[in-house]
Amino acid sequence: MSILVRPARLDEEKEDLLCILQRNLPDLSHTRRFDWLYHRNPAGAAWCWFALEEKSHKPVGVASVFPRCMWIGGASGKLCGQVGDFAIDAPHRSLGPALLLQKATFDPVNQGKLEFCYDCPPDDRGMSTFRRLGMEPNCRLQRYARPLRLEHRFAKRFGNSSVISALALMGNLFLFARSAAKSGTNDFEIALHLGPFDEEFTTLDERVGADDSIRSRRSSNDLNWRFREDPLHQYCVLTARRRGELAGFLVAAAQDRDAYVVDLFGDPLDRVGPALLEALAQQERRAKTQSLHALALPGTELARVLRRAGFSEREASARVVAYSKPGTATSEFLARRPQWSFTRMDLLA
Amino acid sequence: MDRTKAADQIRKFIVEKFPLAKRKNLTNTDALLDSGILDSLGVLDLVGFIEKEFTVRVSDDELIPENFRTVDALVIFVESKSSNGSGSHA
Numbered sequence: 001m002s003i004l005v006r007p008a009r010l011d012e013e014k015e016d017l018l019c020i021l022q023r024n025l026p027d028l029s030h031t032r033r034f035d036w037l038y039h040r041n042p043a044g045a046a047w048c049w050f051a052l053e054e055k056s057h058k059p060v061g062v063a064s065v066f067p068r069c070m071w072i073g074g075a076s077g078k079l080c081g082q083v084g085d086f087a088i089d090a091p092h093r094s095l096g097p098a099l100l101l102q103k104a105t106f107d108p109v110n111q112g113k114l115e116f117c118y119d120c121p122p123d124d125r126g127m128s129t130f131r132r133l134g135m136e137p138n139c140r141l142q143r144y145a146r147p148l149r150l151e152h153r154f155a156k157r158f159g160n161s162s163v164i165s166a167l168a169l170m171g172n173l174f175l176f177a178r179s180a181a182k183s184g185t186n187d188f189e190i191a192l193h194l195g196p197f198d199e200e201f202t203t204l205d206e207r208v209g210a211d212d213s214i215r216s217r218r219s220s221n222d223l224n225w226r227f228r229e230d231p232l233h234q235y236c237v238l239t240a241r242r243r244g245e246l247a248g249f250l251v252a253a254a255q256d257r258d259a260y261v262v263d264l265f266g267d268p269l270d271r272v273g274p275a276l277l278e279a280l281a282q283q284e285r286r287a288k289t290q291s292l293h294a295l296a297l298p299g300t301e302l303a304r305v306l307r308r309a310g311f312s313e314r315e316a317s318a319r320v321v322a323y324s325k326p327g328t329a330t331s332e333f334l335a336r337r338p339q340w341s342f343t344r345m346d347l348l349a
Numbered sequence: 350m351d352r353t354k355a356a357d358q359i360r361k362f363i364v365e366k367f368p369l370a371k372r373k374n375l376t377n378t379d380a381l382l383d384s385g386i387l388d389s390l391g392v393l394d395l396v397g398f399i400e401k402e403f404t405v406r407v408s409d410d411e412l413i414p415e416n417f418r419t420v421d422a423l424v425i426f427v428e429s430k431s432s433n434g435s436g437s438h439a
Contacts, residue, residue, distance in 0.1 A: 002413065091383045095392040096412030128390040132409070 002054040005100040024087035042221040043067035049104040051097045061088035063101040069217040071210030081117035084349035102129040116324035137319035139340045144311035146292045190279040193237040197223035200246045215341035240272045248272035261294035263345040273305035295344045377420040405430040
């Protein structure tokens with residue numbers, strides 16, 4: 001039984017696409033996020049491919065590329081793509097169909113529609129097609145964590161007793177004291193941002209630029225789509241202002257008893273970043289959040305800011321594997337191994 | 350090629366490498382893909398083993414489910430590769 005891969009017609013074949021995603025990636029409500037993810041992205045509509053059984057034409061796999069506007073080496077508005085919604089029915093996971101789909105995701109790049117596309121395999125399994133294609137990761141993110149409270153961790157490890165509760169309380173006081181010592185004073189006004197992102201965020205994005213690195217663009221349109229219109233997730237946004245002017249922002253999401261820094265951005269990040277992280281820590285401690293987590297690339301400004309704010313390095317996380325058309329300026333730029341300023345936001349579909 | 354010996358070699362590799370195969374006491378006719386014993390990374394490891402052990406070269410378009418469905422299917426696949434002389438092109 002051979003497998004064919006062809007582009008999907010997003011409108012006519014939406015139900016087939018949703019069926020494959022729902023049976024292979026059941027943790028997400030694909031129906032609720034479909035229009036937002038596939039059609040309403042300000043960077044453009046998604047590309048999508050089906051893997052089909054040649055004889056029956058029954059879809060057995062799917063892969064998509066979601067457009068992303070990026071800064072590449074100081075130039076803004078470069079259209080790139082993130083590979084996502086990659087799913088293959090179990091009886092067809094013999095690598096061949098996955099390879100065909102992975103190669104199909106390179107098509108918009110080879111056709112000159114995208115500068116590059118990237119995938120973020122979370123584990124070794126996700127690297128199998130790239131290993132077969134002889135592709136190496138461009139970089140690898142690292143998880144950073146900062147404990148805020150200890151009662152849940154202690155209870156999980158040592159059980160519930162009055163002694164353990166007392167020890168956790170002492171631990172909490174120590175963490176609070178350490179945090180108070182770190183916070184000091186800063187000249188930023190930190191506030192919860194409740195409304196849509198407006199043009200001052202676009203201005204901040206342009207002011208920060210990207211020099212010799214690669215990062216996502218953060219225009220007001222990009223941010224509203226990502227953080228305000230997402231039908232499945234809610235985000236908390238903190239802004240930092242200096243004399244009324246926007247200097248930076250932080251986006252966080254709660255999950256179980258923890259909170260995740262989804263994005264942290266500012267000018268200059270080494271000053272505004274710690275102030276925003278400390279404000280988040282204070283807010284989350286009051287909400288009885290146990291730990292803060294963040295993703296960053298070791299050696300970047302963001303990683304240094306996280307460490308200064310009391311985060312410690314934890315395990316290696318997702319890799320970033322990028323494909324660019326050989327012989328292009330982007331391909332040459334990527335070959336020079338530029339810095340990837342990626343955050344958790346860049347891994348979200 | 351000795352089919353029984355080839356099947357034993359392949360089954361031994363799978364049982365040692367993939368814990369689910371060991372738990373299921375894998376036979377030559379058990380489903381490898383449908384049961385979740387093999388996934389794409391597992392197939393990649395298995396291809397590496399087959400290429401080394403049987404001196405054959407497996408191309409991308411041979412990475413189809415039919416060739417990896419069971420240990421018996423793998424033996425037939427390896428035998429076909431060996432008999433058509435693809436082994437010298439590794």
